[in-house]
Amino acid sequence: MPPLPLAPPVRQLVLDLGTPPPATFDNFVTGGNLEPVARLRGLFDGLSATAEPPADRTFYLWGENGSGRSHLLYALCHAAPADRARHAGPHSPLAAFEFEPEIVLYSVDDVNGLSSAQQIALFNLFNEVRAHARHALVVAGNAAPLALTVRDDLRTRLGWGLVYQIAPLDDAGKMLALKNAARARGIALADDVPPYLLTHFKRDMPSLMALFDALDRFSLEQKRAVTLPLLRAMLASLDGELQDG
Structure with a gap:
């Protein structure tokens, strides 16, 4: 599998990582809509x-x-x-x-x-x-x-x-959307990962999902479960690539 591409600063990470699961009514988090x-x-x-x-x-x-x-x-x-x-x-x-x-x-x-x-x-x-x-x-x-x-x-x-x-999701809805995305990919997502993403990075759903997709790929490359230590390892890896570049 090819390495992660060079990216802008981590808190503005936007990556094109292939085709996500199709958008359906079943995987739409309704929230206030x-x-x-x-x-x-x-x-x-x-x-x-x-x-x-x-x-x-x-x-x-x-x-x-x-x-x-x-x-x-x-x-x-x-x-x-x-x-x-x-x-x-x-x-x-x-x-x-x-x-x-x-x-x-x-x-x-x-x-x-x-x-x-x-x-x-x-x-x-x-x-x-x-x-x-x-x-x-x-x-x-x-x-x-x-x-x-x-x-x-x-x-x-x-x-x-x-x-x-269409009302944007609140924090609870965003965490549910991340958990649903993990479930759709067959990923066991540690409970502390969604809150960490919400408190340390851009909070809009496109940015959160881009970062989650990057984490999904990194977990496959490393053959490790999606946990907070894995997330920190990915961010450290990206920081290293940016400094080398």
């Missing part, structure tokens, strides 16, 4: 041909980075029947925003980063979804609709449907 999660979980029930079409088919989720809004979009696509959902964002081609009858769910992330052409395409997609009773659109961004730096007509459309602020 019970209502939006319940609404999204039940969305596909109303889109089936045998059910009454749902009254609410357009959603806008907003929150700070690491709040879980992107996780929920991926969870929706993961829960969808094969080839019936499409995910798009700032790096997607314009074709990803085109309406196709066989796609019942469209999810669009980071609307605040879309280009002008993508915003026009999303505006048109919104109108198409509203015109078809068994299709849904879920969009996510970093601010409430009125505060978004997007086209006025698109901003207005995003406010038409259900709007939810």
